Amino acid sequence: MIRKTALAGLAVLSAGALMLTACAGGTTSSPSPSSSASPESLPLVGYETVDYGDLTDGGTLNLSVTSSPTDEGSWNPNHALAANVDVQRLLEPTLSSMWVVADDGSWTANPDYATSIELTSESPQVVTVKLNEKAVWPDGKPITAEDYVATYAAAGGAADGYETVPSSVFDAIDKAEVVSDFEYTVTFKGAYADWPSLFLTPVLPADIAKDKEAFNSGFASEAVPSAGPYVVDSIDNSAKIFKLVPNPNWWGANKPKLDSITFKVIAQETLPQAYSNDEIDAIEIQTPDALETASAKAGSVVGRSGGVTWSHLTFNATAAPFDDVNVRKAIGMAMDRELIARVANEPLGAPATTLGDWIFMPGQAGYSDVFDEKIGSDPAKAEETLEEAGWTKEGDSWTKDGKPLEFAITVPAGTQSNINRALGVQDALAKIGVKVTLNEVPSENYFTNIEAGDFQAVTFGWQGTLFPISSAETIYTPADSPQNYARVTDDRLADLWEQANAELDETKRLEIAKQINEVIADFLPSVPIYPYPEVVATDEGLANYGTATFKNIDWSLVGYTE
Structure with missing residues (x-):
């Protein structure tokens, strides 16, 4: 999965890592998944698709984010501080994308970057990549095999002091080697089923990737060189407005249609009014009030799709009462x-x-309602469990060793969808005599508090990837993983994940994933709640942009029809 967010997010892909918000030998394409990762009644793509030739030239697309790369601490897309949906959304038009991801989640090599990506050996497992020789950095220098190899070394260099997002794919790599200027190979230590996840890693220039200081702190307030159809033109950290323009050296098949893309940091609670006032041209819908406001705007088009983002209640298991x-x-x-x-x-x-399920979404191959099988929804059994744990109910409350059973859910101020989930937990727990309060913190401090362990319980969203088994690993093991916010694990998990990542037989792999889910249910670091629907309103005439379960946005195709 990618990283956390308090909100639902547009599909953003990253190298086998989860984002916080609050995916056979010799082939260059993937098999199609057996089903979608969302409720079947929602489509896989919720926006209008228009051919390139039917788009007009020009226009400005005004979008919003609730936090910027500067706010989070890095414009380097592979830095730990950039592993946030808003940051990746802002950077996405400037980043490389080695895969073209179709509606159903299948992938093929993106010809703008690679002429082929092939599994050329199974023992040892070797992937050979041949690059598009026309690809260049903004200064005109070619994007070469050395850039990719250096990027993978940096992104997997946490042990060497690189501040990166945890991902099991880098631990699985034995070596990445330059064959020629435009060809390289990646050799894995053993069988690694989710090897395609590596090629979601945005490429960096080799001189940046090889310089740990530059990688870690060189881009706290300025952008890294673009490898996408757009480049960052201006950064106004005071006004929190960021402008992207077409890459003048773009080599791709389609010249970008838009004159510019402008991102502005806007507080979540004011987004509906900003959309209504034409300050922005699209909005993610989180609440009924927002839907009503967006739908009332003249020419507004509301699209819906399934998604890979899911909500949960995560416990801080290092402190009472959740250390039990x-x-x-x-x-x-x-x-x-x-x-x-x-x-x-x-x-x-x-x-x-x-x-x-802690790995798969409803409707996805491998999904199983393990929570219901192992835990279930049963308030009476909940009270029995508390009694067995030594708690005594006195009147309408529980006590143990003279201390009451109560806790706070930390929520970001103004994020109503997050607050509503916490209120739902509060109402349910009140019925069995457990007091729950809401601890509202400024939205800009929300994830900082979570990462510092300054919470009892939280409910944000995990946005997944095309590779849910390997990408979920760092949320649950080891206990000190930067993405394991519960800070607890089970010793059985490491071996099970190693087996799952090395198992190329999909049926057997899904069986191991079921065992992983059952172990997670045993120590319950979090309670999965529901998958987010993706609901986005856009201005009429905006094409090839909006919400989709898997499909990635081709920014050279985003534009207007009138």
């Missing part, structure tokens, strides 16, 4: 996840679907 797994399980049993899902999704015109 039985308390965590009791809270999970007492939660009315179905009601929370209905409140969140149905007013947005999307089906309410609960989530019972």
Whole structure:
């Protein structure tokens, strides 16, 4: 998965890592998944697709983010501080994309960057990449094999002091080698089923990737060189406005249609009004009020699709009361996840679907409602579990060793969808006598607090990738993984994930994933709640941009029809 967010996000892909928000030998394409990663009643693509020749030339696309790369601390797309959906969204038009991802999640080599990406050996497992020799950096220098090899070394260089996003794909690599200026190979230590996830890593110039200081701190407030159809033209960190323009050296098949893309940092609670006032041309819909406001705008088009983002309640398992797994399980049993899902999704015109799996989404091959099998929704059993754990109910509250059973859910101020989930937990727990309060913090501090462990419970969203098994690993193991916010694990997981990542037989691999889910249910670092529907409103005439389950945006095709 990618990183965290308090919101749902547009499809953003990253190298086998989860984003916070609050995916056979000799082939260059992937098999199509057996089903979508979202409720079947939602489409895989929710926006209008228009041929390049039917788009007009010019126009400005005004978009919003709730936090900028400068706010988060890095414009380097492979830096740990950039592993945030808003940061990646802003940078995406400037980044390389080695795969073209289709509606159904299948992938083929992107000819703008690679003429072929092939598994050329299975023992040892070797992938050979041949690059498009026309690809260049903004200064005109070719984008070469050395750039990619250096980027992979940096992105996998946490042990050497590189500040990176954890991803199991880099641990699986034995070596990456330059064959020639425009060809390189990647050899894996053993069989690694999700090897295509490596090629979601945005490329950096080799001189930046090889310089640890530049990688870590050289781009705190300025952009790295672009490898995409757009370049960063201006950065106004005071006004929090960031302008992208077409890359003058773009070599791709299609010249970008837009004159510019402008991103502006806008607080979540004011986004609907900003869209209504024509300050921005698109908005992600999180609440019924936002949907009503967006729908009332003249010419507004609302699109819906399934997604790979999911909500949860994560516990800080290092401190009372959640250092007791039985308390965590009791809270999970007492939660009315179905009601929370209905409140969140149905007013947005999307089906309410609960989530019972820590890896897959409903409808996706491998999905199983393990939470219901192992934990279930049963307030009476929740009370029995608390009694067995030594808690005593006195009147309408629980105590143990003279201390009451109560906790706070930390939420970002103004993010209503996040707050609503917390209120749903609060209402359900009140029915069994557990007091839950909401701890509102400024949205810009929200994830900083989470990463510091300054919370008892939180409910944000994980946005997944095309490779859910390998990408989920760092959320649950090891205990000190930067993305393991519960800070607890089970010793069985490391071996199970090693088996899953090395298993090329898909049926056997899914069986191992089921075992992983069952182990996670045993120590319950989090309670999965529901998958987010993706709902986006755009101005009429905007094409090839919006919401999709898997399909990645081709920024050279984003434009207007009138």
